[in-house]
Amino acid sequence: MGRIMEMKERYEKIAIPEELHVRVQQEIMKSRRQQEEKNKTEETENTAQVTNGYEDNFAVDSKRFC
């Protein structure tokens, strides 16, 4: 088991390239941008649905009074 522990020590010493952090950061930024766009689209769709709903109700109410 001692040898496996020695191997673990070597494993923990594996050098981390700087590029790793750059690449991970890039992916996170890309994902955040996509999320923001998605949220904006959803918000616009929701607003449109609500507005359409008001308009429909208004049309029904108007008919009632006519």
Next chain:
Amino acid sequence: MERCVPAVKEILYERLIQFILENQDRFYRVAYSYTKHQEDALDAVQSAVCKALEAHKSIKNTDAIKTWFYRILINECLIIIKKRRKETFTADMMEREVMYFEKGYEQGDDIEKVLDMLDMDVQGIIKLGYFEDMSLKEISGITGLNLNTVKTKLYRGLKLIKEKVQEADLWVE
């Protein structure tokens, strides 16, 4: 109630990002231990991060993030290894295996060579268990193997390593 669901998803998304940022070095080590190649390991981590962020909505709770992410990462490593094997599985690999049994090879990395000769799933179990200090339950969640299968594979793998290393020691003596 309907408003609560997107809020939870947003929290899980932020937790996932936090988990990735805090553990990226560990991901790289795992990926490197599988691929044994810097560029491949970087590709595996990047691809895993990308896929995890794209699929973040499938996370059920924060406790599941670790197992879920490692499963994606290991999958990416295996895809890269398969791809590379197709390209380079030739006499070079065979030569390496023969060299292992030759007299007087370097003692320092013999155990690594033995580990590399094991099946990929056994290698993975040993690496996650001993290098990443994961529990058998976590390993079972990551590999998708039954807990008892994980135990059996782990003990068989360790036994095999022990036998091969002893065998190698005899050669050196």
